[in-house]
Amino acid sequence: MSYYHIQSIPLTDLAEQFGTPLYVYDANKIIEKISILRDSFKNVNLKIKYACKANTNLAILKLMRKHGVEIDVVSPEELRLAMMAGFEGSQITFTPSGVSFDEIELAAELGTRINLDNLDVLEKFGQRYGSTKEALIRLKPHVFGGGNEKIMTAHPESKFGISIHQKEEILAIVEKYDMKIIGLHQHTGSDVKNADAFTQAATAILEMAFSFKDLEIIDLGGGFKVAYQDGDVVTDMAKVGEILTSAFLNFSKKYGRDLQLWFEPGKFLVSEAGTFLTTANVVKIDPIKTFVGVNSGLNHLGRPMMYGAFHDIFNASNQNETEKNEYRVVGYICETDTFSWTPEGKQGERLMNKVTAGDIIAIKNAGAYCFSMASQYNSRLLPAEVLVLEGEAKLIRKRDTFEDIVRNLIDIEV
Numbered sequence: 001m002s003y004y005h006i007q008s009i010p011l012t013d014l015a016e017q018f019g020t021p022l023y024v025y026d027a028n029k030i031i032e033k034i035s036i037l038r039d040s041f042k043n044v045n046l047k048i049k050y051a052c053k054a055n056t057n058l059a060i061l062k063l064m065r066k067h068g069v070e071i072d073v074v075s076p077e078e079l080r081l082a083m084m085a086g087f088e089g090s091q092i093t094f095t096p097s098g099v100s101f102d103e104i105e106l107a108a109e110l111g112t113r114i115n116l117d118n119l120d121v122l123e124k125f126g127q128r129y130g131s132t133k134e135a136l137i138r139l140k141p142h143v144f145g146g147g148n149e150k151i152m153t154a155h156p157e158s159k160f161g162i163s164i165h166q167k168e169e170i171l172a173i174v175e176k177y178d179m180k181i182i183g184l185h186q187h188t189g190s191d192v193k194n195a196d197a198f199t200q201a202a203t204a205i206l207e208m209a210f211s212f213k214d215l216e217i218i219d220l221g222g223g224f225k226v227a228y229q230d231g232d233v234v235t236d237m238a239k240v241g242e243i244l245t246s247a248f249l250n251f252s253k254k255y256g257r258d259l260q261l262w263f264e265p266g267k268f269l270v271s272e273a274g275t276f277l278t279t280a281n282v283v284k285i286d287p288i289k290t291f292v293g294v295n296s297g298l299n300h301l302g303r304p305m306m307y308g309a310f311h312d313i314f315n316a317s318n319q320n321e322t323e324k325n326e327y328r329v330v331g332y333i334c335e336t337d338t339f340s341w342t343p344e345g346k347q348g349e350r351l352m353n354k355v356t357a358g359d360i361i362a363i364k365n366a367g368a369y370c371f372s373m374a375s376q377y378n379s380r381l382l383p384a385e386v387l388v389l390e391g392e393a394k395l396i397r398k399r400d401t402f403e404d405i406v407r408n409l410i411d412i413e414v
């Protein structure tokens with residue numbers, strides 16, 4: 001039943017009430033994931049910092065806040081959204097990459113925690129603030145997460161973080177300006193399957209940590225892998241929790257202080273909560289294959305074309321399992337925009353309950369990096385978003401109108 005419903009509301013009812021294309025999020029699923037994470041780290045002083053670039057809808061941010069989750073932002077605009085959602089500066093971490101120092105200053109003035117991710121910025125921060133403002137340092141631990149290389153961020157060639165091999169340079173700057181470094185950070189990347197990658201990264205960071213005297217925080221980033229299909233290898237949270245808890249408690253004892261352990265999950269908290277509802281515009285029978293063309297495309301949900309990502313797809317209008325066909329599910333954008341990738345990372349077909357034009361085609365795992373990456377390409381309107389909260393479907397973003405497409409255009413004489 002749950003396949004075709006969210007909190008007992010049929011997906012087809014949601015499509016009818018709000019129209020398609022439509023992003024729908026299940027608040028219960030998000031709350032459940034928060035408690036799984038908490039349970040896995042119940043023996044440490046844990047703080048969860050939701051990496052909000054995964055999904056920045058205000059209602060999602062408020063839901064996180066209500067459930068005691070704090071927030072990680074990567075741009076001044078995300079910072080402002082976090083403040084709109086009611087987070088205080090001290091609950092917000094700014095973890096940008098390659099931004100101008102103006103943005104760092106703005107975040108510092110607003111009292112957020114900042115992850116400094118290159119030596120130049122570290123030096124500027126030291127010059128500007130000395131010991132008057134606290135900061136964290138983002139390190140690059142030189143580990144591989146074992147997933148898709150497009151979304152790995154801690155390997156030797158990654159642009160993110162300051163290499164752990166530059167420890168001497170870091171310490172020289174910190175000492176020169178008497179800086180108060182209260183935390184060390186690393187983020188291995190997304191879809192990190194094996195517990196080992198987390199352990200390796202943690203080991204590298206904790207070794208380094210003894211060289212800093214003011215630490216209060218160890219921030220091990222996000223990247224927990226979730227299931228995109230049946231039988232998917234996912235991060236074993238209980239195991240990661242057990243291994244990291246013991247490493248962390250050992251470290252805290254040797255360091256001589258009780259520290260906070262931070263994580264910044266994005267995908268883990270919101271991916272599975274989201275379902276994207278589209279309508280089948282056409283069923284196109286070609287000599288070789290049958291296409292289902294839906295009223296959306298890579299403009300709204302780009303992960304398949306961007307990463308070769310597998311998203312489960314099903315016909316929400318037809319629960320009859322007895323007549324199934326192979327379909328290549330494609331979008332309406334004037335590009336090849338296939339939604340149905342194979343588990344091996346190729347464009348392919350899916351076995352689905354028979355599709356008729358007008359059926360609601362649902363795409364799963366649409367809560368993370370889907371709406372937040374959507375664009376107006378082909379001058380198409382951004383979809384609406386709905387949150388199902390305590391059994392009730394609430395509109396949390398209106399569908400774009402043509403006005404949104406032309407809003408900033410300046411109509412000059414040519």
Ligand SMILES: *Cc1c(COP(=O)(O)O)cnc(C)c1O
Pocket residue numbers: 051053054072074095187189190191221222223224264265266267268368
């Ligand atoms: C994107 C990001 C995350 C979240 O990654 P997920 O794979 O969504 O868990 C965490 N920390 C930082 C610094 C990020 O940029």
